[in-house]
Amino acid sequence: MDILKAIILGIVQGATEFLPVSSSGHLSVAQHVLGVNTETGILFDLMLHVGTLAAVFFVFRQLIGRLICEFFRMIKDLFTGKFCWSAMSHDRRMVMMLIIGLLPLLLFFLPLPGTDGNLKDFMESFYEDSTILLEGFCFLFTGALLMIAHVSSRHASGVRYRNKKDLTVGNALTVGVFQGIATLPGVSRSGSTLAAGLFCGLDKQTALDYSFILGIPAILGASLLQVKDAVAEKAQVELLPLLAGVIVSAIVGFFAIKLLKLVLKKDRLNVFAIYCLVLGLACVVIGLIEASKGINIFSGSRL
Numbered sequence: 001m002d003i004l005k006a007i008i009l010g011i012v013q014g015a016t017e018f019l020p021v022s023s024s025g026h027l028s029v030a031q032h033v034l035g036v037n038t039e040t041g042i043l044f045d046l047m048l049h050v051g052t053l054a055a056v057f058f059v060f061r062q063l064i065g066r067l068i069c070e071f072f073r074m075i076k077d078l079f080t081g082k083f084c085w086s087a088m089s090h091d092r093r094m095v096m097m098l099i100i101g102l103l104p105l106l107l108f109f110l111p112l113p114g115t116d117g118n119l120k121d122f123m124e125s126f127y128e129d130s131t132i133l134l135e136g137f138c139f140l141f142t143g144a145l146l147m148i149a150h151v152s153s154r155h156a157s158g159v160r161y162r163n164k165k166d167l168t169v170g171n172a173l174t175v176g177v178f179q180g181i182a183t184l185p186g187v188s189r190s191g192s193t194l195a196a197g198l199f200c201g202l203d204k205q206t207a208l209d210y211s212f213i214l215g216i217p218a219i220l221g222a223s224l225l226q227v228k229d230a231v232a233e234k235a236q237v238e239l240l241p242l243l244a245g246v247i248v249s250a251i252v253g254f255f256a257i258k259l260l261k262l263v264l265k266k267d268r269l270n271v272f273a274i275y276c277l278v279l280g281l282a283c284v285v286i287g288l289i290e291a292s293k294g295i296n297i298f299s300g301s302r303l
Contacts, residue, residue: 002241003240003241003244005034005241006044006241006242006244006245006248007244007245007248008030008034009027009030009031009034009044009048009245010048010051010244010245010246010247010248010249010252011248011249011252012026012027012030013026013027013045013048013049013051013052013245013249013252013253014048014051014052014055014248014249014250014251014252014253014254014256015252015253015256016188016256017049017052017190017219017249017253017256018052018055018056018190018212018253018256018257018260019188019190019256019259019260019272020142020146020188020190020191020192020194020195020260020269020272020276021139021142021188021191021272021275021276021279022138022139022142022182022185022186022187022188022189022191022276023052023188023189024184024185024186025135025138025139025142025185025186025187025188027045027048027185028132028135028185028186029132029135029283032132032296032298033298033299034298034299035296035298035299035301044242044245046223047242047245047246048245048246048249049219049222049223050223050246051245051246051247051248051249051250051253052219052249052250052253053216053219053220053223054250054253055249055250055251055253055254055256055257056212056215056216056253056257057216058254059254059257059258060209060212060213063209063213064213064216066091067091067094067095067098067213070089070091070092070094070095071095073092074092074095074096090164090165091164093164093165093167094164094167094209094210094213097167097168097169097171097172097210098172098210098213098214098217100169100172100173100176101172101173101175101176101179101210101214102176102214102217102218103173103176104173104176104177104179104180105176105179105180105218105221107119107180108120108123108180108183120183123183123184130296130303131287131290131291131303132283132286132287132290133283133284133287133288133291134184134185134186134287135185135186135280135283135287136186136279136280136281136282136283136284136285136286136287137186137280137284138184138185138186138187138280139186139276139277139279139280139283140276140277140280140281140284141186141187141280142186142187142188142191142192142276142280143272143273143274143275143276143277143278143279143280144273144277145191145192145195145273146188146191146195146269146270146272146273146276147270147273147274147277148195149194149195149198149199149269150267150269150270150273151270152198152199153198153204153267153269154267162200162201162202162203162206163202163203163205163206164206164209166202167202167206167210170200171197171200171202174196174199174200175193175196175197175200175210175211175214176214177196178192178193178195178196179192179193179196179214179215179218186280186283188276189215189218190211190212190215190260191272191276193207193210193211193214193215194207194208194211194269197210197211204264204265205264208260208261208264212257290303291303
């Protein structure tokens, strides 16, 4: 992989990891267009996630720092018998809801009846599709989800929105389930969890904070699993393109978070919905053409 391709993929990852448009779907489409081979892609995707995680840690450093401190204080209170659910502070409630919100992801590691694998293996099997048809349909799903969230939130004037102190177990589980659906390429993790938060009646800032913080352990866990896959595939990539991609993804990721905050403040979530719908339709059309011809129309290689 050359530096130019690395920078392009870094921009794609940095922008789409946090904007509600699906980083996995965009990376899959970008690699399809650029002709990046799968073995290089595994390791490169892993390192790009490191760059975007650095961005979210920087932007939310104060909130993350408070939650980490509160987590350890909560552990201490549990062991000393001082923990009280009804007397939790706002930060402690956020910590508890984050833990509960991650529970639905455990379902992906339970064995599927009648098979030798689990739900995670089943979902990952969709990535083996050599066309971008699946990505197209998933982009359409993301676009529809965002549009529904946008319309519902705009028609909820006068409703009292929930904030951090009002987060419930039901809210956390709902957002966690939507995060699990985002395993498919083209279904946005941030978009799904943000929409789920808005569906639950959370105010925009709480929904955004919860979505981003909940994504940290999920992204870290997925990255650790990619390490195993990269080692198994003996994936290699040159150091300079790798560094370029990581740095670019971190910088672009930082500005993407700022952009999403601005868009939410101005109540323009429909911009991302329209984008995903248009992109999804384009991917479906291109995928159907490629499937009929049996070739990648961008690289000319056989599917």
